[in-house]
Amino acid sequence: MSHFLSIGDLSREEVLQLFRLTASLKARQKAGDRGTPLAGRTMALIFEKPSLRTRVTFEVGMVQLGGAAVYLSAQEIGLGVRESVPDIARNLSRWVDIITARTYRHATVEALAAHATVPVINGLSDLEHPCQALADFFTLWERGMDLGRIRLAWIGDGNNVCHSLLLLAALLGTPLSMATPPGYAPHPAIQARARDLGGRLTLTTDPREAVEGADVVYTDVWISMGQEAEREQRLEAFRRYQLNEHLLGLARPGALVMHCLPAHRGEEITDAVLDGPQSVVLDQSENRLHAQKAVMVHLLGGGDV
Numbered sequence: 342m343s344h345f346l347s348i349g350d351l352s353r354e355e356v357l358q359l360f361r362l363t364a365s366l367k368a369r370q371k372a373g374d375r376g377t378p379l380a381g382r383t384m385a386l387i388f389e390k391p392s393l394r395t396r397v398t399f400e401v402g403m404v405q406l407g408g409a410a411v412y413l414s415a416q417e418i419g420l421g422v423r424e425s426v427p428d429i430a431r432n433l434s435r436w437v438d439i440i441t442a443r444t445y446r447h448a449t450v451e452a453l454a455a456h457a458t459v460p461v462i463n464g465l466s467d468l469e470h471p472c473q474a475l476a477d478f479f480t481l482w483e484r485g486m487d488l489g490r491i492r493l494a495w496i497g498d499g500n501n502v503c504h505s506l507l508l509l510a511a512l513l514g515t516p517l518s519m520a521t522p523p524g525y526a527p528h529p530a531i532q533a534r535a536r537d538l539g540g541r542l543t544l545t546t547d548p549r550e551a552v553e554g555a556d557v558v559y560t561d562v563w564i565s566m567g568q569e570a571e572r573e574q575r576l577e578a579f580r581r582y583q584l585n586e587h588l589l590g591l592a593r594p595g596a597l598v599m600h601c602l603p604a605h606r607g608e609e610i611t612d613a614v615l616d617g618p619q620s621v622v623l624d625q626s627e628n629r630l631h632a633q634k635a636v637m638v639h640l641l642g643g644g645d646v
């Protein structure tokens with residue numbers, strides 16, 4: 342792996358290797374071990390959209406590994422306006438060791454990778470959120486769940502978070518039932534890719550059917566960043582897809598609740614479910630830090646950690 346733009350950049354063996362590295366980095370952090378495998382290394386973080394988790398976990402993660410990060414808003418650097426994306430990629434490559442970018446169009450992060458001579462990480466594009474999926478599946482893996490046996494249900498929009506989750510589920514052999522409103526199913530090319538990877542995927546428009554007997558239930562916002570103009574139309578389309586106690590009651594008793602956050606409380610998920618005993622959303626959020634540290638060490642060859 343030279344860039345991490347998509348879950349498709351990883352093999353199953355690399356994912357399992359990253360999980361082991363994540364567990365080791367997390368344990369070391371908890372033990373107060375200040376090993377610095379990326380001492381002196383630097384990262385540029387380019388953000389076209391807002392972020393809490395991704396920005397903090399990359400910046401803090403780099404510091405914990407001994408390196409440093411420089412945050413650049415797209416507005417500040419005039420991404421594609423003041424300067425072309427290829428020129429920005431070429432310049433940054435002369436100064437930093439790695440670039441993470443959150444872009445609207447997936448093509449922008451691909452263009453950065455095509456012209457950079459250092460690794461590029463996708464920190465969320467309109468097509469994928471691979472760092473999120475990695476942290477999410479690590480959250481299940483570290484709990485000792487048998488990823489080939491549990492069934493995951495996705496409720497809501499077949500969006501960027503869903504795409505990466507779908508590809509990683511396929512890679513790890515986790516059956517996935519998805520309920521999306523008509524017209525909001527995952528991109529056909531991503532579905533095809535998941536099926537090529539051997540993914541066991543069931544698609545329905547009925548949220549009850551998808552959740553019935555599931556071990557894990559995952560949802561995300563109905564209105565993603567950049568889709569604000571579609572608010573009314575989306576609220577109407579997704580009305581029946583709220584993850585509430587009634588819907589969760591159809592899952593296996595004790596089923597885990599996941600959400601990438603930020604949540605739009607009262608829309609795709611209720612307070613009772615998000616804050617309830619089955620929710621692992623803060624574990625997912627915490628694990629972003631350690632999973633991304635593993636990705637950075639892997640891409641930069643941080644030696645034996």
Ligand code: CP
Nearest residue numbers: 392393394395601602
């Ligand atoms: N889940 C996630 O990526 O959160 P942010 O948008 O806050 O980075």
Ligand code: NVA
Nearest residue numbers: 500561565566601602
């Ligand atoms: N689907 C959401 C995820 C945010 C982390 C969005 O794109 O806004």
